[in-house]
Amino acid sequence: MRWLEEGCLELLDQTKLPLKVTYLKCRDYLDVAAAIKRLAVRGAPAIGTAAAYGLTLGAMNLKTRQKEEFLSGVKAIASELSATRPTAVNLRWALDRMIKKLHIDDNEDVNSLRTVLLEEANLIYQEDIETNRKIGKHGQALIPNGSRVLTHCNAGALATAGYGTALGVIRAAREAGKNISVIADETRPLLQGARLTAWEMLREHIPVTLITDNMAGYLMATQKVDLIIVGADRITANGDVANKIGTYSLAVLAKAHNLPFYVAAPLSTIDMSLASGAEIPIEERDHTEITHLDGKSVAPPGVKAWNPAFDVTPNHLVTAIITERGVIYPAYLDNLDKIINH
Numbered sequence: 001m002r003w004l005e006e007g008c009l010e011l012l013d014q015t016k017l018p019l020k021v022t023y024l025k026c027r028d029y030l031d032v033a034a035a036i037k038r039l040a041v042r043g044a045p046a047i048g049t050a051a052a053y054g055l056t057l058g059a060m061n062l063k064t065r066q067k068e069e070f071l072s073g074v075k076a077i078a079s080e081l082s083a084t085r086p087t088a089v090n091l092r093w094a095l096d097r098m099i100k101k102l103h104i105d106d107n108e109d110v111n112s113l114r115t116v117l118l119e120e121a122n123l124i125y126q127e128d129i130e131t132n133r134k135i136g137k138h139g140q141a142l143i144p145n146g147s148r149v150l151t152h153c154n155a156g157a158l159a160t161a162g163y164g165t166a167l168g169v170i171r172a173a174r175e176a177g178k179n180i181s182v183i184a185d186e187t188r189p190l191l192q193g194a195r196l197t198a199w200e201m202l203r204e205h206i207p208v209t210l211i212t213d214n215m216a217g218y219l220m221a222t223q224k225v226d227l228i229i230v231g232a233d234r235i236t237a238n239g240d241v242a243n244k245i246g247t248y249s250l251a252v253l254a255k256a257h258n259l260p261f262y263v264a265a266p267l268s269t270i271d272m273s274l275a276s277g278a279e280i281p282i283e284e285r286d287h288t289e290i291t292h293l294d295g296k297s298v299a300p301p302g303v304k305a306w307n308p309a310f311d312v313t314p315n316h317l318v319t320a321i322i323t324e325r326g327v328i329y330p331a332y333l334d335n336l337d338k339i340i341n342h
């Protein structure tokens, strides 16, 4: 994603990858909201950053010069953007951070508040890349040379402002000179692993092998994988992790095969207001995402379907959470609070 000086957010349309590299030009918050909803931009940190720019666009397009009216308009746009996807807490985190900026100096006029919003969105963007590099640095120390790493969905540069979380750890391990190969779960139903992770890895000449989701158990049983790293959409105060549907099954399999199961995520993904994963709102998406493939029906018309986009992995299945401030080990139930409030 890229902010263009003309007052426009440019987004790589991820729904078109890997076949086409096309960019969307968002000139209003409604364009950004629509892009988030249809997953043209997706991945927890990426939707937070895009929403921050979306709010900036909305504020630029508000006609009023009256400060109170401007503030209530911006807040209404923030709640609309926040409602686009319910599970990834980074979306709300970024919008809350933007809104907080508007109260710093009561003497500022509407135009300078617009500048404040753009500067904050730029900061969120830049910080996300730095954060991911730090996650990579801490995480790569956990990856032995020669590891074959299984990952799910796409927690790479595409899912963030740049570099990636889970894939950032892999990038950092490669940059440290380690010989690392990746196994990408295809990630039904929308194939973020096949379409996006495989695309990212191939572009950087990182060895990658694609498997379907139902091959993971056999892969582990036949000792073809050494560890698992995934990203996260929300981590609760007890260390439970919401991530792309299928993550929980991988964690159970990892436990059964005695393999490390790591979660790489920025602190902005940790929601200390929720005690456990049972409280996380799980997005349910359109049934056609599973009854159809590429617009063609793959199920009998009229069949009932269920399409939760995320699942929750309980803390006891997580070996460690890798954050920008360091690695939180199983004793993290206490550490999480200390690290967040440090």
Ligand SMILES: CSC[C@@H](O)[C@@H](O)C(=O)COP(=O)(O)O
Pocket: 039, 042, 043, 044, 045, 088, 152, 153, 154, 155, 156, 159, 160, 164, 165, 166, 192, 230, 231, 232, 233, 243, 244, 245, 309
């Ligand atoms: C660094 S991204 C971490 C998660 O957001 C990612 O693993 C994921 O589940 C994304 O889901 P998506 O539905 O594609 O937005």
